[in-house]
Amino acid sequence: MPMPTQLKTAVVTGASSGIGAVYADRLAARGYNLILVARRADRLAALAQRLSEVHGIAVNTMTADLEKEADLARVEAILAHDERIRVLVNNAGVSKVRPLSKTAVGDSLSQIALNVVALTRLTHAALPAFLSRNEGAIINIASVLAIQYLPVSAVYSGTKAYVLAFTRGLQNEVAKTGVKVQLVLPGVTATEIWTEGVSGVPLAMLNKDTVMTAEDMVDAALAGFDQGELVTWPSVADGDLWTKFDAARAELFAATETGRPAPRYLKP
Numbered sequence: 001m002p003m004p005t006q007l008k009t010a011v012v013t014g015a016s017s018g019i020g021a022v023y024a025d026r027l028a029a030r031g032y033n034l035i036l037v038a039r040r041a042d043r044l045a046a047l048a049q050r051l052s053e054v055h056g057i058a059v060n061t062m063t064a065d066l067e068k069e070a071d072l073a074r075v076e077a078i079l080a081h082d083e084r085i086r087v088l089v090n091n092a093g094v095s096k097v098r099p100l101s102k103t104a105v106g107d108s109l110s111q112i113a114l115n116v117v118a119l120t121r122l123t124h125a126a127l128p129a130f131l132s133r134n135e136g137a138i139i140n141i142a143s144v145l146a147i148q149y150l151p152v153s154a155v156y157s158g159t160k161a162y163v164l165a166f167t168r169g170l171q172n173e174v175a176k177t178g179v180k181v182q183l184v185l186p187g188v189t190a191t192e193i194w195t196e197g198v199s200g201v202p203l204a205m206l207n208k209d210t211v212m213t214a215e216d217m218v219d220a221a222l223a224g225f226d227q228g229e230l231v232t233w234p235s236v237a238d239g240d241l242w243t244k245f246d247a248a249r250a251e252l253f254a255a256t257e258t259g260r261p262a263p264r265y266l267k268p
Contacts, residue, residue, distance in 0.1 A: 009084040011035045013066065013075070013122065014092030016043035019141065019189060022218040023089050028055040032087065037062045037075055066092050066118035067110060076125035088126045089139045090119045093159075097152040108155045115159035120166065127170075127179070134178035139225070140167045144187045144233070147245070160185075171230050184221045187235040189214055 010027045014020040016038035024034055028051045038044050041063040048059035062078070064071035079085060093115045096107045123138055130136030145153050146160035167183040174181060188211045217234050224232030233242055 007033065007084065008086040009033045009035060009082065010087035010089065011037065011075075011079060011085055011126075012089040012091060013037045013118075016040045016047065019186070019214045019218060020089070020091040021047055022214045023091060023139075024051060025055075026218055026222055027087065027089075028057050028059075031055075031057065033058040033060075033084070035060045035062060035078060035082075035085070037064050037066070037092070039063065039065045066122075067113040072118055072121060076121060079122060079125040080129060083129070083133075085126065085129070086135060087137045087139070088122060089141070090122055091139075091141045092118060093141065095143075095156050097150070097156055099152055100154045103155070111155050111159050115156075116162050119163060123166075123170070127174075130179045131174070131177060136178075137180040137182070137225070138170075139182045139184060139221070142167070142183055142185045144185050144235075146185060168231075180225075182221075182225050182229065183231045184224070185231070185233050186217050186221075187212060189217045 010024075010032040012020050012024045012027070012034065015024050015034075015036035017040075020036075020038065024036055024047060028034055034048075034051065034057065036044050036048060036059060038061075041061070044061040044063060048061050051057065052059045062075060064075055066072050066075065079088065094111055096103065096111055100108070119140060123140070126136070126138060130138070140163055142163040143156070143160040145157045146164040149157045164183060164185070167181060171181045171183075212235055220234035221232050224234070231242060231246075233239075236242065
């Protein structure tokens, strides 16, 4: 399902480096004009100039902190009213992995604000226009920790589990329309979230064999998009693992629909 272009625009959040910057480059190579959103104006400007020169496309930048109401509202307005936009990549996010008992409440709320609230609001903003045109794509970046819960990832795993559930529900909602919604669940990816110490875990502490480059991650995710995948696990070789996992989830849900306590909870 190749993405259409013809003077159409893609919006990428968290675009100043890492996964977001690679998405910007790959979408530019496909002929999309870009609106790049991130906090660091200097990084955005340099990236915009490079992509414009290399790919011959138009690039607009929006310096915005999506945890801030005013900045988030500005991006919402663009998504709702710019008729050229056909793709939204909800990539902006933050990971602060440490025990909850040793985490400041503000750090937890920061993760929720960016990973959950901003992603939800931007999707809300883009969706009506996409549906009205019966065309558009939303790519939500989650994480493999959406289905794994570590002693240091209670909040982060919770936010990414939300992205998984939110995106799957939205996929069912738009299934009979021309709007495509893809969920991407990367494993450990080499980005500045590790090298700048934001995550709380240095990249050097991780097994290098488990770390994927941002370029490989995005290329795999876009290959999954082109193949029509709704859910893409860039580092998982056996696609049947997800099929089985999802089938087990559906079976478990079906087992809840009895209206009676399970026998093991009844007195003998």
